[in-house]
Amino acid sequence: MNRRDVLIASVAAGGSLLAARSGAATLAVRPDAELRLWDNHTGFGYEGPQDVSLLDHWRSAGAHYVCVNVGFDMAPWSSTFLAIADYTKAIAARSDMRLCATLADVQDAWRTGRMAVTFNIEGMGALNETLSLVELYYRLGVRQMLIAYNANNAAGGGCHDEDRGLTDFGRAVIREMNRVGMVVDCAHSGIRSGLEAMRLSDKPCIFSHANVRALHDHERNITDEQIKAVAATGGVVGINGLNLFLGRGPSTVEGVVRHIDYISKLVGPAHVGIALDCDPSGWTPPPPESLTPEMAALFEKYWPARQYSYDVKDDYLQPKALPQIARELTAQGYAEKDVRAIMGGNFMRVAAEVWAPRGMVA
């Protein structure tokens, strides 16, 4: 099944479900004790069981952790379960990866030479307006979920839409995410909805993958007010490696470091990390003339032409850039402990503060 099929098909939930694992309640090491390459968001959508092979790009780059996307608001909500089922089975079959429920699991994966994996969801549309699904997704391995993917949904506003703030349902979801230990992610969401979520949340929030609007003016990028707000929660902004959001031509390591440096100077190096948003498959949106009217309307809703030009081809910084980013930070004078924090320690700190320590909701 390809991505387009996923978008148009309504698929039934199924497959074996991951039982939440229990782990130690405390973090065994300081988050910034070692250099860990933590990529907080993959950019490929669910395309069936074979997709797990795309993770080889991260594995061969030496990545220690990657958070895999299993659903977004453009796809039918139930396809999230199909993605989780297939990825869970495929990852379990790999001796060099581990689907993790706790930070103890993550550290165990590292001790045994495996890459740690968790899931994320882009948009509360995946809840089908059902609050109890937050805990179920958590038990299945989802550790962060954003409010809305670009367009408004039943929970709140998207960054390309007329954001009217969180709805009653959106506020209930934020509280439920706090309760179960799922990280509130304000990326892709409208400014007002994100700021409201950050005020409401009693745990650190993140922008899992979002760049600096002051450096490149795009609605997917975030303002200084948003950056200061997420830092005030104790959270982190993950810088992505997509040319569309970095600005200045093709994606480069220097371009990523430019955005890291801006946030580091604005709120400190404790509040920035990496989330490449890479799709190694090279998938790009089909040309407009090939779309049915329904698909064209869907694309315009979520990827409006005024913000997404077909003239600019997506250019993703690949996972092999992860160690290069660390080297570039060092070359630009960042202290070793700050490099370790930016490359993984900061997001690890958020996980330590937010994830349920035993992987199960009490």
Ligand SMILES: [Zn+2]
């Ligand atoms: Zn995204």
